[in-house]
Amino acid sequence: xxxxxxxxxxxxxxxxxxxxxxxxxxxxxxxxxxxxxxxxxxxxxxxxxxxxxxxxxxxxxxxxxxxxxxxxxxxxxxxxxxxxxxxxxxxxxxxxxxxxxxxxxxxxxxxxxxx
Amino acid sequence: xxxxxxxxxxxxxxxxxxxxxxxxxxxxxxxxxxxxxxxxxxxxxxxxxxxxxxxxxxxxxxxxxxxxxxxxxxxxxxxxxxxxxxxxxxxxxxxxxxxxxxxxxxxxxxxxxxx
Numbered sequence: 533x534x535x536x537x538x539x540x541x542x543x544x545x546x547x548x549x550x551x552x553x554x555x556x557x558x559x560x561x562x563x564x565x566x567x568x569x570x571x572x573x574x575x576x577x578x579x580x581x582x583x584x585x586x587x588x589x590x591x592x593x594x595x596x597x598x599x600x601x602x603x604x605x606x607x608x609x610x611x612x613x614x615x616x617x618x619x620x621x622x623x624x625x626x627x628x629x630x631x632x633x634x635x636x637x638x639x640x641x642x643x644x645x646x647x
Numbered sequence: 648x649x650x651x652x653x654x655x656x657x658x659x660x661x662x663x664x665x666x667x668x669x670x671x672x673x674x675x676x677x678x679x680x681x682x683x684x685x686x687x688x689x690x691x692x693x694x695x696x697x698x699x700x701x702x703x704x705x706x707x708x709x710x711x712x713x714x715x716x717x718x719x720x721x722x723x724x725x726x727x728x729x730x731x732x733x734x735x736x737x738x739x740x741x742x743x744x745x746x747x748x749x750x751x752x753x754x755x756x757x758x759x760x761x762x
Contacts, residue, residue, distance in 0.1 A: 574755055580748055643690065
């Protein structure tokens with residue numbers, strides 16, 4: 533089945549130690565998104581790629597970077613994780629950016645713990 | 648102002664009964680899309696149902712239906728014949744013309760189905 537895959541499902545890192553989360557998709561969708569979701573809150577969009585075009589949200593900290601080497605893969609790099617970065621990180625994809633339809637398909641998420 | 652408002656932080660329903668989860672939205676765009684997602688405790692966001700602003704019929708997907716009242720700007724989710732597996736967090740989300748790639752999420756409703 534076509535899907536969105538995130539690895540690892542659980543990631544533990546130390547305060548200040550760089551960490552990379554990965555996302556891959558077999559849907560061949562143009563758009564890939566990274567969301568941060570803290571406990572009992574709605575997902576918050578960090579950035580997204582439309583093909584190779586990178587779009588950063590205005591309030592995304594500089595500590596968060598992303599790479600999309602090809603259509604299938606997208607990475608989230610946290611350069612110096614702080615305790616406040618502990619959260620669930622969700623990757624999502626969509627076909628394009630038309631208003632009608634175009635639902636986003638989410639991966640299972642990576643739960644990041646910062647010690 | 649909140650773009651998506653979900654006024655019910657928590658809801659309880661008896662197994663096999665129907666339940667309505669409320670969602671109101673705020674937009675000045677004529678073209679927009681409304682989505683409902685389910686998030687079980689495992690963390691994955693599961694797409695349930697979509698309603699376009701130009702759709703005249705209420706969307707239905709199996710046991711899920713969307714009660715779309717455009718003039719009132721409401722898009723309530725109705726789950727019929729609730730099952731224990733329906734216990735989860737439910738998010739209403741909107742995509743607007745001005746931010747075609749971004750979903751704006753409500754704060755969510757935690758649904759618990761009682762045996």
